Amino acid sequence: MPTRVIPKPDAGAERTIRWSRVVSFVLVAxxxxxxxxxxxxxxxxxxxxxxxxxxxxxxxxxxxxxxAALGVQVVVGVRWRRDLRRAAEDDGDPPGNRAPADR
Structure with a gap:
């Protein structure tokens, strides 16, 4: 059974992820x-x-x-996932898993 493949984040998402990691580290420290x-x-x-x-x-x-550090990570993850779903809907792909016959 194939594993889920998550696409690599774009440049803007990478900056957001890096920023969120720094903020979370500072909050934990x-x-x-x-x-x-x-x-x-x-x-x-x-x-x-x-x-x-x-x-x-x-x-x-x-x-x-x-x-708060945990909250930063959750918010960034939820936003990124929402953006991925929105991008998939714009491409015409339905969100979620597809049946094996459709692959």
Whole structure:
């Protein structure tokens, strides 16, 4: 059974994919930095009653950055797939798989 063949992206799509990878890498790196921050960097916990919030905000911000990195990849992938379908419809090919007899 033949495998699916995905066409190579055009120049514009390659730039978008490269850009999305850079943005995702930066977001993941920032998430790692935020998650690795130690609350002691922000002062003595005995003098700051809201010290527990520092634990919470760094976790929330770190996870939000990581989810944003994933979101960038998903959005770029969905857009690229939509453009491929649109290009196939413009060529007259129906989207999706064709029956083996049609190949």
């Amino acid at each position: 920032l998430a790692a930095i935020v998650l690795s921050l130690r609350p002691e960097l922000f002062g003595d916990p005995q003098h700051q009653p809201a010290h527990a919030l520092l634990h919470v905000w760094r976790i929330v911000v770190g996870l939000t950055l990581a989810v």
